[in-house]
Each structure stands twice: as structure tokens, then as C-alpha cells.
Amino acid sequence: MKWSEQVWSRIEKDYQSILKMPFITELADGSLPKNKFQFYMAQDSIYLEHFGRALALVGARAHDIKDALSFMGFAANAIVVENALHESYFVDFGVTDKGKIEPACHHYVHFLKSTTALDAVEVGMAAVLPCFWIYQRVGDHIYKNSKAENNPYQKWINTYSGEEFGVAVQQAIMSCDEVAAKTTSVIRDKMTEAFVASTLLEYNFWQAAYDLKMWR
Template sequence: MKWSEQAWLSIEPIYESILQMPFIKELIEGTLPLEKFQYYLMQDSIYLEHFGRALAIIGARATHIPDMLAFFRFAETTIVVENVLHESYFKSFGIVDKDNIQPACHHYTHFLKSTTALEAVEIGMAAVLPCFWIYKAVGDYIYQQQKGLNNPYQKWIDTYSGEEFGIAVKSAINICDTNATQTTVAIQDKMTEAFIMSSRLEFDFWEAAYINRRWR
């Protein structure tokens, strides 16, 4: 069994919990309250800036040149292309200024940057993978489950269920699998631990948007 297959099995309960979240169910129906999606967009915009930096750190530390180039491309796509998507949403939903970073986003981004900077590079690769893989899986699920037309969140759904994003996800998975085969069992175990932690933080990120979790 590939490392990625074993890693996904380890987070299946988390993934299933994500699919059952009110945030996801209401995205499917197009009934998610605007203020909850606005919170999500503003925090996600902040998150993507830090996520892009984490990807660049992996690129700088990658052992193999193709991996280095792949992660630099991931970083560029994250910062440039996805920020364009958010800017279009900001205009559509009347968002003028970004919010301050809130607890869930703060926790997740600091976990990613500290892991990619201080742990073995393979562990960093595993830590950023859920943001690729879970988003693609959730995007596909929402796309398949849609029940009506004129969903106000259709552009977001199309982005994460699209073929172009799917290619990037497969590339990130393959890179993790290749690097896992070339490292120690101990590092593989830590890769799985990082993958699980980031998956938990994915759940927490969506939950925070739904309940409007903020600093006290």
C-alpha cells in the first residue's frame, strides 16, 4: 500500500465528519448564510498567503529538482490565481477589507510554516497535502451532490472540483509517495501524523467559519 493510501485511510473519519458539517451541506444547497461565507473567504484569503509561503519553503528544501519546481509552481498558483478568485468574490459579496487573522487560521498557518521550516522536508510535504487533497475531494462531493441551479457559491465549487486543480492534487500526492519510499519508517510515521493534524485543522477551519469563532 502506498503511503498516501494508508494516510487517507487514517483520516477517513475526519473526512466523513467534514462532509456532514452544516457549512458543507449548506454550500451544496446554496443556503449558506452570506456572513458565514464572508468570514470563510476573508480567513481563507489570509490562509492562502501563508500557505503559499509554506509551499515555497518546501520548494527551497526539496531534495529533487522536479519536486522543487513543482512546489514553486504550487506556491505561485496559490498566491496569484486563487487570490484573483478571492478578489472577484470580495467584489461580488461586498467585502471591502480583509479581516484580522482569527484563531483557526492562526493555528493552521503556524502549524504549516513551523512544520515545513523545522521538520524533515518529507513531513512538510505531508503537512500541506490535505489542503490539496481534502479540498479536491470535498469540491467533487459538493459538485456531485448539488440539488439546484443558481448556487451563489458556484464559482468556488467549480474551482475545487475542476480538472486543473485535480492535476495539481495528483502531482502533490505522487511527490509525497515518491519521497516516502526514499525515507525512513520513522519519517513516514511522522508524515502520517502531520497529515492527520492538517486534516483536523481543515475541519476546524470550516467549523470556525460557521460559528464565527473569534479572539476573545
């Protein structure tokens, strides 16, 4: 069994919990309050800036040139392409200032940057994978199950359920499987720990948006 198959089985219950979150279900039917989505978009924009740097660190440290090119490309996409999407949302939803980084985002990005900088590069690759994989799975789920017409969040749904994003996700999964197969059992265990931690941080990020969780 591939590492990716093993690790997904570890977080399947967490993933199912994500699908049942009010933020996700209300996003799917279009009833999510505007202020919660505004908070989410502002924090996600901040997150992507740091996520792009974490991806660039993985690319710089990757042993295989193919992985280096892939993760540097992912970094450029996170910072440039997806940030442009958020800029259009800022106009659509009247977000004029993304504000400061709040607790859930702060925790997540510092975990990613410290892991990609200081742990084995294989562990860093595993840490950034849930942001690809879970977002894609959630986007696909919403796209297939949403019955709302004129959903104000349809652009987000289309982005994370699109074919282009799916290709990037599969590339990231394949890279993780390849390095996992070549590394030690100790590093593989740390990869799994990092993947699980990032999955829980994904959950917390959405929950914090729904709760409008700020420092005070």
C-alpha cells in the same frame, strides 16, 4: 500499499465528518448564510498568503528538482491565481476588508510554516497535502451531489472540482508517495502525523467559519 493510501485510511472518518458539516452541506445547497461565507473567504484569503509561503519553503528544501519546481509552482498558484479568485468574491459578496487573522486560521498557518521550515522536508510535504487533497475531494462531492440551481457559491465549487486543480492534487500526492518510499520509517510516521493534524485543522477552519469564531 502506498503511503497516500495508508494515510487516507487513517483520516477517512474525519473526511466523512467534514462532508456532514453544516458549512459544507449548506454550501452545497446554496443556503449558507452570506456572513458566514464572507468570514470564510476573508480568512481563506489570509490563509492562502501563508500557505503559499509554506509551499515555497517545501520547494526550496526539496531534494528532487522535480519536487522543487512543483511546489514552487503550487506556491505561485496559491498566492496569485487563487488570491485573484478571492478578490472577485470580495466584489461579489461585498467584502471590503479581510480583517485580521482569527484563531483557527492562525493555528493552521503557524503549524504549516513551522513544520515546513523546521521538520524534515518530507514531513512538510505531508503537512500541506490535505489542503490540496481534501479540498478537491470535498469540491468533487459537492459538485456531484449539489442539486441547487443558481447556487451563489458555484464558482468556488467549480474551482475545487475542476480538472486543472485535480492535476495539481495528483502531482502533490505522487510527490509525497515518492519521498515516503525513499525515507525512513520514523520520517514516514511523522509524515502521517502531520497529515492527520492538517486534516483536523481543515475541519476546524470550516467549523470556525460557520461559528464565526474570533479571538473574542
